Amino acid sequence: MGKKISFILNGVKREVYVEPNELLLNVLREKMGLTGTKYGCGIGECGACTVLLNGNPVLSCLTLAMDVDGKELVTIEGLAQEELQIIQRTFLEEGAVQCGFCTPGIIIMAKSLLKNKTNPTEEEIREYLKGNLCRCTGYVNIVKSIKRAAGKACKKC
Amino acid sequence: MRQKYIGKALPQLDSFHKVTGIAKYTHDISLPGMLHVKLVTSTEPHAEIINIDASEALKIPGVVAVLTGKDFPYRLGIYVGDRDVLAIDKVNWVGHPVAAVVAETMEAAEKAIDLVEVDYKPLKPVFDPFEALKEEAPIIHPKLGEYRRAPAFTPVPGTNIANKFTLRKGDVEKGFKEADVVVENRFYMPFVSHCYMETQSVVAHYHKDGTIEIWTSAQSPFAVRNLMGLSLGIPIGKIIIYQPFVGGGFGGKAGLHWEPLAALISKKVGYKPVKLKLSRKEQFTSAPVREGFHAEVKVGAKRNGKLTALKAKFILDSGAFADYTVNVSRAAGYSVGEVYDIPNVYCDSLAVYTNKVPTTAMRGFGHPESAWAVERSIEMLANELKMDPLKLRLMNVVKAGISTTVTGERLREDAGNPVQCLEAVAKAINWGKTEEKPKEPWKFIGKGLAVFSKGPAQPPNAASAAIIKINEDVTVDLMVGTGNFGQGTLTSLAQIVADELGVPVEKVRIRTMRSTDTVAYTWQTVGSRGLFTDGNAVLEALKDAKKQIKEVASQVLRVKPADLEIKDGKVMVKGRPWENVPLSDIVMGYTYPNGNSIGGPIIGRGKYISPINTYLDPETGQGIPTIFYTFGAAACKVEVDVLTGKVKVLEAAQAFDLGKAINPLLVRQQVEGGFIMGLSVALFEEIQFDERGWVLNPNFSTYWVARAADIPSKIDTIPVENPQKDAPYGARGIGEVVMLGVPPTIANAVQNAIGVNINNLPLTPENVWKAIKKQRPELVEEIKKKLVSWKWKV
Numbered sequence: 001m002g003k004k005i006s007f008i009l010n011g012v013k014r015e016v017y018v019e020p021n022e023l024l025l026n027v028l029r030e031k032m033g034l035t036g037t038k039y040g041c042g043i044g045e046c047g048a049c050t051v052l053l054n055g056n057p058v059l060s061c062l063t064l065a066m067d068v069d070g071k072e073l074v075t076i077e078g079l080a081q082e083e084l085q086i087i088q089r090t091f092l093e094e095g096a097v098q099c100g101f102c103t104p105g106i107i108i109m110a111k112s113l114l115k116n117k118t119n120p121t122e123e124e125i126r127e128y129l130k131g132n133l134c135r136c137t138g139y140v141n142i143v144k145s146i147k148r149a150a151g152k153a154c155k156k157c
Numbered sequence: 158m159r160q161k162y163i164g165k166a167l168p169q170l171d172s173f174h175k176v177t178g179i180a181k182y183t184h185d186i187s188l189p190g191m192l193h194v195k196l197v198t199s200t201e202p203h204a205e206i207i208n209i210d211a212s213e214a215l216k217i218p219g220v221v222a223v224l225t226g227k228d229f230p231y232r233l234g235i236y237v238g239d240r241d242v243l244a245i246d247k248v249n250w251v252g253h254p255v256a257a258v259v260a261e262t263m264e265a266a267e268k269a270i271d272l273v274e275v276d277y278k279p280l281k282p283v284f285d286p287f288e289a290l291k292e293e294a295p296i297i298h299p300k301l302g303e304y305r306r307a308p309a310f311t312p313v314p315g316t317n318i319a320n321k322f323t324l325r326k327g328d329v330e331k332g333f334k335e336a337d338v339v340v341e342n343r344f345y346m347p348f349v350s351h352c353y354m355e356t357q358s359v360v361a362h363y364h365k366d367g368t369i370e371i372w373t374s375a376q377s378p379f380a381v382r383n384l385m386g387l388s389l390g391i392p393i394g395k396i397i398i399y400q401p402f403v404g405g406g407f408g409g410k411a412g413l414h415w416e417p418l419a420a421l422i423s424k425k426v427g428y429k430p431v432k433l434k435l436s437r438k439e440q441f442t443s444a445p446v447r448e449g450f451h452a453e454v455k456v457g458a459k460r461n462g463k464l465t466a467l468k469a470k471f472i473l474d475s476g477a478f479a480d481y482t483v484n485v486s487r488a489a490g491y492s493v494g495e496v497y498d499i500p501n502v503y504c505d506s507l508a509v510y511t512n513k514v515p516t517t518a519m520r521g522f523g524h525p526e527s528a529w530a531v532e533r534s535i536e537m538l539a540n541e542l543k544m545d546p547l548k549l550r551l552m553n554v555v556k557a558g559i560s561t562t563v564t565g566e567r568l569r570e571d572a573g574n575p576v577q578c579l580e581a582v583a584k585a586i587n588w589g590k591t592e593e594k595p596k597e598p599w600k601f602i603g604k605g606l607a608v609f610s611k612g613p614a615q616p617p618n619a620a621s622a623a624i625i626k627i628n629e630d631v632t633v634d635l636m637v638g639t640g641n642f643g644q645g646t647l648t649s650l651a652q653i654v655a656d657e658l659g660v661p662v663e664k665v666r667i668r669t670m671r672s673t674d675t676v677a678y679t680w681q682t683v684g685s686r687g688l689f690t691d692g693n694a695v696l697e698a699l700k701d702a703k704k705q706i707k708e709v710a711s712q713v714l715r716v717k718p719a720d721l722e723i724k725d726g727k728v729m730v731k732g733r734p735w736e737n738v739p740l741s742d743i744v745m746g747y748t749y750p751n752g753n754s755i756g757g758p759i760i761g762r763g764k765y766i767s768p769i770n771t772y773l774d775p776e777t778g779q780g781i782p783t784i785f786y787t788f789g790a791a792a793c794k795v796e797v798d799v800l801t802g803k804v805k806v807l808e809a810a811q812a813f814d815l816g817k818a819i820n821p822l823l824v825r826q827q828v829e830g831g832f833i834m835g836l837s838v839a840l841f842e843e844i845q846f847d848e849r850g851w852v853l854n855p856n857f858s859t860y861w862v863a864r865a866a867d868i869p870s871k872i873d874t875i876p877v878e879n880p881q882k883d884a885p886y887g888a889r890g891i892g893e894v895v896m897l898g899v900p901p902t903i904a905n906a907v908q909n910a911i912g913v914n915i916n917n918l919p920l921t922p923e924n925v926w927k928a929i930k931k932q933r934p935e936l937v938e939e940i941k942k943k944l945v946s947w948k949w950k951v
Contacts (some may be wrong), residue, residue, distance in 0.1 A: 012915040026263075036178020040354050040403075045857035048354060076178030088176040093823045095168050096403035098830065099643030100175030101404030102352035107176060122870070129865040133857060135405050136643040137354050137826060138833030139865040140872060 005069035009034075009079025017103045018065040025060040028075060036076035036104045040133065047132030050105040051075050076104035079111070083157040086152050088113055090145040098136030106132045110146045119150050159724070162652035163664050166822035169645040170667050171402075180402040180669070182359045183374040189445040191360070192221055192843045194422055195266035196198030196433075197256040197273045198443050200246035202512040202850035202918040203295065204277035206246060209256055213291040214272040219265030222426050223255045223273060229421050233388040234341040234480025235380070237312055237319060238305035239513070242418050247280070249477035250512050251850045252442035257418065259426050279496055280942055286451065286474040289317040296478060297510040307389070307616070309772055310483045319475055320483035322490035324504040324778035326395050326563055328562050332466025332501030336457025340538045344530040346450040346900075347843040348474070352862050353642075355404020357444055358434035361419035362365040367391075369420050372399045373411075375641050375679035376406040382673050385420070386411040400671040403642035407780075407834075408518035408893075409445065410642070411683045413482050445517035446506075446844060448482050449474030450489070452530040454502050457540055462549045467563075469530065471506040478509045478515035485516075488523030488614040490944035491564050491773060491782050494531050495524075496575055496610045497553045498560040504778070509839070512850050520834065521897035521913045522684060524611045527894040530605040531928055532901035533916055548903065550608050551576055551610055554788075557879075568786075571881045573814035573889065575608050581875045582606055582792035585810030589733055592794070598943040599800045602807075603910025605710045606792035608903040612783030613684030613895035617770035621686075622677035623694035625654065625702050625761035627744040632664045632725060636669050637685040637695065638671060638679035638826040643830075644822040644892050646687040650695050652819055653885060657699040659724045660740075677762075688819065689785060692885030697763025706740065709747050709756035713738050717772055721735060739905055776943035787889040789813040791832070791902040793869075799940055802926030804907055806836055810873035813894060818876045828874040835899025837863035911936065 009032065016031055025042075028034045028051070035038050040048030049060040053067075079085050084092070085119040087110050097103050106129065112121060113128045120128070121134040125146050126139070134142065174180035211223035221906045229242035244255045260266035276850060283297070294317060297603050300303075302314030310320045311618055323468040360372040369391065375381045378398040403410065423431045435444060436611050451472040457465045471489050475482040490506030521528075535553075539546035555562065556571035583589075583606060605851040613619075624636040635654055641647050655662040668676065679691055707718035710728035714721070722817045724732050729737035738747070746756040773780040793809035810826050818824045841861040845853040854860040880887020904915050907925065913932045915925060930937060 016495040027708055028869070030187075034178070035181065037183060038182075039356075039434075039845075042854060046354065080177050084173075084176065091176050092172040095166075095172075095826050097169065097172045098645070099173045099354065099405040100180050100402060101182065103175045104178045108210055112941070113160070115281070122182050124867070126865040131864075133352070133354065133862055133864065135354055135407070135834065135862065136830045138829040138831075138863075138872065140833075141826065141867050143865065 003066065005066060007068045007070060008072040010074055012050060020066060022065045023061060024063040024065045024068060027065040034075050035083040038101055038104060040101070047106040048102050049122050050108045052108055052112060055115065076107060087114065087149040090149040094138060094141045094146055094148065096141040096145040102132060102134040106134065106142060110149065113146065114123065114150055122147060160656055162655045163314050163819055165652065165818055165820065167648060167652065167662065168822065170651055171180050171641065171669050174754060174820060176423050179841045182355055182402045182404050183360060183372050184723045185374045186360045186432060188360060188362060191430040191432055192259050192261060192426060193263045193266045194419065194431050194461045195258045195270050195434040196254040196439065196443060197258065197275065199244065199255050199347025201248055201252040201277045202251050203282035204248050205280060205282040206244060206248060206255065207276040207278050208945055210274040211256065214258060214269040214458045216264050217269045217272065219261040219767065220258060220269045221261065222259045223256055224259070225420060225426060227246050228425060231388055231417065232304055233413055233417055233439060234308050235384060236307045236483045237480050239480050242421060244403065250514055252514060252852070253477065254443055256709055257422060259431060260423055269495055282512040282850055284511050284513060284846065286472050286511055289511050291507050297512060302697055309487065311893065319508040320486050322487040322501060322506040323776060324493065324563060324840040325463065325776065326565060326779065327501035328909060329466050329468050329501045329503035333457045335468040336465045337460040338538065338541050339455060339457040340534060341455040341543050342534060342537060342916055344452040344454065346518060346526060346529055347918060348446050348449045348514065349838055349842045350446045350767065350844060350860065351407040351409030353405030353407055356435040356437055356440045357410065358432070359415045359419045360430060360432045361416065361423045362430040363420050363423035363428055367395050369396045371397065371416050371420060372401060373416055374403050374410055375400065375416065376642060376683060378648060378671050378673050379638050379678055380681045381413055384694035384843060385417055389417055389520045398673045400640055402669060403640060406642040407520045408683060410520060411518045412680060414444070420803040438855045441844065441860065442852045445515045446478065446479070447519035448485065448516035450526045454530045454534045456534045458538055458542065462552050463543050464497055464499045465554045466501040467499050467825040469504040470495045471504065471526065473508045474511055475515040476511055476515040476912065483508050483517060485523045489526045490673055491525045491778050492527045494563055496555060496608050496788060497564065500556045504577050513846060514593065514852065521611060522614050524609065525900065528607065529899050529901050532609065532898065533904055536905045537914060547579060547588055547606060550579055550827045554608055564773060566781045571879065572786055573788045573816065573879050573881065574877065575790065576620045576662045577877045578788055578790035578812040579606065579608050579684045580815055581812035581877060582790045582810045585873045585875065586792045586793065596798065597698065597951055598938045599798060599948065600796045601799065601910040602794065603631070603797065603906045604792065604794050605902050605904070605906030605909050606790060607898040607905060608790045609898040610786040610788045611685060611895065611897060612781065612786045613681065613686035613890065615684050615686060616770060617767060618622055619680035619696045620764065620766040621679040621690040623691060623698040624677045625698045627702065627759045629741065629745055631660055631740045631744060632666060633660060636676040640682035641690040644687070645820070645826065646691070648709065649688055649819040650692060653692065653695060654699060660726060679776065681767060685787065685892040685894065687890065687921060688888055689884055689890050692888065693765035695762040696885050697765070698761035701763060702761025706743050709743050710738050710885060712755060713747055714797050734737055745921050774831060785884065787813055787815060787891055788896045789894045789898060789900040791883065793902050793906050795903060795906040795910060797907055797925070797930055798934060799911060802922035802929065804840060804903065804920050804925055806869045806903060808869050808871040810875060811895065812875035812877055813891050814877040814879050815891045816880045817878050819886060819888050822946045824876055825874045827891050832899055833863050833868055833870050835896035836903065839900035839903045839918060843919050883933045
């Protein structure tokens, strides 16, 4: 049965019972039905499971579900409501997406970067994304997309 | 026909799903009542299984069953059926799945695997392929002679040789006699992992009526269906394979993997759906990776640089199973020096079993291996001849219509042009222009290049088909079997459909999930073949659909079908476009005012099979192995730090004669992604084994894959477009050729920078530094002296 936790998930208040050792990644994917957050390694080395917790990026595979009690969580599914956010659009248009498996984690990281730094240099973008693995793109179009999204005056991205 | 979309840079059509997180991968598939499977894996490299005791594991609440190899007496595989479902009688590597725990939850399954007790009687292991070839070596597959195999392969029963491929062209000894200069060297590439971001996974549901439904992360749904049917003796008509979104493949998900295990378990536990999802560690230790490669290459040339002979011996350290690697050994063998016009070529290429992780296909398929050995050899030959390596390559590369390849094939006239590729990359990095020396005396700049080629290493009869269904609103369903795991082939095919039918590309629906029940057949999605083979099938299907449309319209408009054209959603009379009928009035049948109707739903059907390919001669390897050669060249500029051995790629360019860039954005995606994958394999990647055969680095912190901060700031993509007449709009495939020449290009640049030859990958700082110390001790001393007087800026 576990313990009841409550938190804001993509803008909506949710309650769920979790075990003390349950990981946020598994709770999101299996109990909340949000499979956009991906398992790539399970030990915090690839960044595919990145989500925003109180606005900061965390690796959901290393976060206990208990820890989100009373906090606010945003996953990839929480970004686009009616239409794509700018960062999603630039990823799509620049071809930063190939197999797409690393994409949610990287878009979440990009959001976090652009929140803290409105106009990062290419080098700063690459440095910031060091924790996220992508095997398809060679990162070129990913960096380009973030640069382009940054160029737009955008409060929401 | 107006080309509105062909040649246009469009993002992949399924990108929306991926940027919003709604794309469903096999990882994300969950069925009601689904059970979870976890593997118990071997802790011994080579041992008899004496006993498996699962009694404690079965006591864990939620555990449903523990199954072992005895439950599944089958052999699997694509080219040589050497694999088991779970270890039968003996284990062949550390990581070999011995038992499968099935439980209601993943947690219960994870808990239970630690409680399964396996008693082993250790056998002598063999880890080195050269040791494995000795007469006294332990035999890993005593029943090798009994395995099912495809006709092109020759395992040697009673030995550890999974396949021996031989290539003989001309008279190699005569060729060496004619040579003025001969260089001979040894080369090595380590085991590497594909590192697709989605680990392998499968959901299977065996139904009581005998139907099997499978959702899988595999690259090639039809190959899974066929090989499952063959291996398990199940009628193919009972098997349905679904391929949802796939998180990368790179060859590692080709052929058959965990589908038989999951399907058989589903039946054993009472026809309940089951799911198996590998952990990243299991992906490194229990699933196939790229083989280790050893080569000896001897190459001879006249003083003027003209190549006279090439002799190579390849030993592929294939690990415990080589069901796919046997064909890698064949492809490495037949591609040796493929891009050069050499009269005398000799190659033996052996796939050899060892007690290590099994191996399989990986992007480039034997060609990265042969290119590494040959392009390093050519570089060292140039050095020996004191000749510009670019000039040496330009002089010797094959010429379309004139040259005969190493397999004795006279190249077709429109085969493409490696000279243009070489010239383009040389220009891009200012080849021949001396670069400014870095301020720090321990840093050196160098440039390197390489030339290479790749075509699909497929069986000669590998076929493809296409179905084009047109709906009431003239949306089009493109139903091909080719998989989509990042390459974007379906988008390129949709562009062709849109132009041919004169409809907006948004109206062409590519399927985000393929099902073998509904889409048209294709043999596999491998070998850079999709655009060419499925593209040709699509063109034929379009022709078929258009013929049907015009037949109906010709009755309506009272002209001959040949006088009609399809444009902007209408069928119109050529020269009198106002005489037309909307496609929407035709595609489900045309209805006259009185209700009489003609025609009917339009469904186009097309197919492709190569009329040219042959089996290769078993003695000489001569024949026609491939439907096209995509020629390419790479060049880069590196900075080598002699104090640390660190190699940094500063800029790079790649050029490919891809015939026609149907979608330049997708081309650039492949070239950039391929370059970085090649860079990563060249500089960082190596699966390390300890002396007992355990993988030491089964994770992303100790197995380093290139990250965003590791990439050069400039990677040029240069398409060269010499169309091939039997290709769709002239286009050849480029999925693999984009990575295969990168390692020799970088190593050649390192040689150019510091005069040190590195022939063993990867070029880690440690390996480079050791090579510098060994080959250029004086350079290290010289720099030490300079360091004394170096003014450090603080």
